[in-house]
Amino acid sequence: MIELKNISKTFKVAKRNAGFTEALKALFKKEYALIKALQDVSFTIGDGEMVGYIGPNGAGKSSTIKIMSGILTPDSGECLINGRTPWKDRINHVKDIGVVFGQRSQLWWDVPVADSFDLIKDIYKVDEVPFRKNLNKLTELLDLGEIIRTPARQLSLGQRMRCEIAASLLHNPKVLFLDEPTIGLDAVSKIAVRDFIKTINRENKTTVILTTHDMQDIEALTERILLIGKGRILLDGTLSELKKRYCDHKTLTVDYFGDILPACDHMTVFKDLGGHAELVIDTSFLSVSQAIAYISGVVDVKDMSVVGETAEEMVVSLYKEFKI
Amino acid sequence: MRLYLKYVSMILKCQMQYKASFIMTIIGQFLVSFTSFLGVYFMFSRFNSVYGFAFSEVLLCFSVVLMAFSITECFVRGFDVFPRLIKSGDLDRILVRPRNEIFQVLTSNIDFSRFGRLFQAVLMLVYAIPASGVVWTFEKAAAVIFMLIGGIAVFSALFVLYAGISFFTIEGLEFMNIFTDGSREFGKYPLSIYGEGILRFFTFIIPIALFQYYPLLYIIGKSDNPTYIFLPLLGFIFIIPCYLFFKFGVRKYKSTGS
Numbered sequence: 238m239i240e241l242k243n244i245s246k247t248f249k250v251a252k253r254n255a256g257f258t259e260a261l262k263a264l265f266k267k268e269y270a271l272i273k274a275l276q277d278v279s280f281t282i283g284d285g286e287m288v289g290y291i292g293p294n295g296a297g298k299s300s301t302i303k304i305m306s307g308i309l310t311p312d313s314g315e316c317l318i319n320g321r322t323p324w325k326d327r328i329n330h331v332k333d334i335g336v337v338f339g340q341r342s343q344l345w346w347d348v349p350v351a352d353s354f355d356l357i358k359d360i361y362k363v364d365e366v367p368f369r370k371n372l373n374k375l376t377e378l379l380d381l382g383e384i385i386r387t388p389a390r391q392l393s394l395g396q397r398m399r400c401e402i403a404a405s406l407l408h409n410p411k412v413l414f415l416d417e418p419t420i421g422l423d424a425v426s427k428i429a430v431r432d433f434i435k436t437i438n439r440e441n442k443t444t445v446i447l448t449t450h451d452m453q454d455i456e457a458l459t460e461r462i463l464l465i466g467k468g469r470i471l472l473d474g475t476l477s478e479l480k481k482r483y484c485d486h487k488t489l490t491v492d493y494f495g496d497i498l499p500a501c502d503h504m505t506v507f508k509d510l511g512g513h514a515e516l517v518i519d520t521s522f523l524s525v526s527q528a529i530a531y532i533s534g535v536v537d538v539k540d541m542s543v544v545g546e547t548a549e550e551m552v553v554s555l556y557k558e559f560k561i
Numbered sequence: 562m563r564l565y566l567k568y569v570s571m572i573l574k575c576q577m578q579y580k581a582s583f584i585m586t587i588i589g590q591f592l593v594s595f596t597s598f599l600g601v602y603f604m605f606s607r608f609n610s611v612y613g614f615a616f617s618e619v620l621l622c623f624s625v626v627l628m629a630f631s632i633t634e635c636f637v638r639g640f641d642v643f644p645r646l647i648k649s650g651d652l653d654r655i656l657v658r659p660r661n662e663i664f665q666v667l668t669s670n671i672d673f674s675r676f677g678r679l680f681q682a683v684l685m686l687v688y689a690i691p692a693s694g695v696v697w698t699f700e701k702a703a704a705v706i707f708m709l710i711g712g713i714a715v716f717s718a719l720f721v722l723y724a725g726i727s728f729f730t731i732e733g734l735e736f737m738n739i740f741t742d743g744s745r746e747f748g749k750y751p752l753s754i755y756g757e758g759i760l761r762f763f764t765f766i767i768p769i770a771l772f773q774y775y776p777l778l779y780i781i782g783k784s785d786n787p788t789y790i791f792l793p794l795l796g797f798i799f800i801i802p803c804y805l806f807f808k809f810g811v812r813k814y815k816s817t818g819s
Contacts, residue, residue, distance in 0.1 A: 248815060308656045310812055332659040343654050347575040356571055359564050360658055388578075 239282040244314035246275040274300045276468045285442040289459035297468045298448040302414050306336050335405035339417035344389040350400045351385040361408035375403040395426030412444045419451050431457045452548035466561030483551045488544045489516045493536040501531050568668035590677030612754040617692040618781050624685035626748035629712025635675035637717045639666040643724035704776045704790045711772030711793025722803040728810030744769050768799050
């Protein structure tokens with residue numbers, strides 16, 4: 238159970254203009270700007286939930302993750318994770334969590350990954366038997382067989398990321414924080430990582446909190462979405478709800494024999510070149526199948542395609558609506 | 562402790578990956594401290610004594626300070642390069658692991674190439690022990706050992722203090738090197754030669770004289786005060802404020818972006 242109540246965090250950032258004289262000036266007198274990274278952030282996440290935490294760059298995603306993982310101390314507010322306040326009881330708290338920072342490694346660079354795993358086992362005081370069992374399972378699920386005998390510096394990004402995720406799960410955490418886990422991965426690795434996250438969430442009931450800019454991650458993984466912008470939680474809802482709200486239009490492209498395609502109710506002709514038309518339908522009143530039935534009734538259809546708004550476009554319209 | 566040894570073997574494995582570089586650095590370390598030994602040697606070949614201290618007596622002092630410093634630099638290296646941990650964001654990784662922060666910073670970096678310097682210090686000490694003309698007793702031998710332990714304590718505390726300051730500046734403050742590398746360099750000579758003011762500063766503010774000057778006086782027979790034997794152990798008290806300051810820094814930690 239994760240509970241955040243009115244968490245606020247302000248950073249003091251030194252500011253100066255570009256240029257050498259400015260740099261010289263800054264040496265003697267620094268100007269500071271206060272940046273409100275988080276303002277009154279509150280939410281609750283239940284056990285075994287999988288939540289996508291989205292927002293543009295600099296919205297406060299990483300700061301929230303860092304507060305929840307005990308790295309940062311907020312200025313005010315309460316945060317309870319499994320009954321503990323992360324920054325007050327750091328050592329006991331982090332035993333129960335796993336953290337993957339997509340852009341930072343937790344593996345020792347110059348030794349085989351297996352050696353890193355072994356050291357992590359001792360850091361977390363995991364017993365030999367459950368460790369072996371867990372490692373075998375992770376090796377199988379993430380296909381790490383050969384990889385773990387290779388030094389981390391020689392791994393490809395996708396291989397390394399799989400190892401990073403395995404490393405953060407060796408101690409069987411109850412909560413897993415993933416900060417951009419698919420950043421820079423190719424399609425195959427992305428899908429492998431996603432499948433894996435789904436599996437552990439289902440089988441171990443691990444609570445997963447995922448920040449990402451890749452909307453396909455969100456679509457593939459999470460039911461619930463938290464949207465943050467300028468340090469505030471703007472939206473907390475399920476993906477399908479959001480889709481209903483923001484994806485109520487679909488575009489139909491039709492190639493047909495004939496001169497003109499007359500529109501019906503809740504359908505607007507965006508473009509009609511005679512033989513090729515683009516139509517926009519309002520799906521809250523007219524379903525796609527109804528529209529197709531109508532069109533094939535009035536003209537002889539050669540080819541037709543339906544394009545809905547993608548999750549990516551949905552997020553853009555979300556950002557626009559909240560002006561973030 | 563078992564975990565510490567595991568870390569040590571891990572770091573050793575990592576450093577051994579680059580064998581040539583590792584060995585060259587050890588040799589380099591040896592040569593650097595050897596030149597500073599030559600500096601002392603040539604000075605004494607012109608002047609027979611400095612403020613009443615003979616060459617072998619200075620060498621005794623120099624070797625113990627260098628030994629304490631190189632041991633500290635080897636095992637407390639994590640604090641010496643602490644600004645790097647902050648800048649690279651590796652401190653975040655340390656904070657999400659269920660172990661004490663001090664322990665993890667210590668094990669983030671152990672620099673075995675400092676053994677080159679340590680080797681130099683051992684050679685000097687081996688030479689200075691018979692050459693100093695000291696009549697060795699149990700008390701005097703204990704004083705040397707306490708000098709070494711106290712020295713490690715004070716240098717470690719300085720490194721921790723240095724790391725604590727870098728929480729507030731991100732960049733390490735170069736002036737702090739006056740107290741870390743600098744005290745190794747002044748520490749070559751008994752601190753009294755620099756004058757009364759400096760001696761007081763290094764007794765009461767940054768307690769380098771506690772492990773360097775006072776026990777040396779006792780060992781070479783310039784003082785009969787037996788409390789001087791135990792004075793180096795007071796250096797451990799200096800760790801407390803430095804540690805608290807570091808802890809305070811962790812609370813104020815800002816982390817880097819991403």
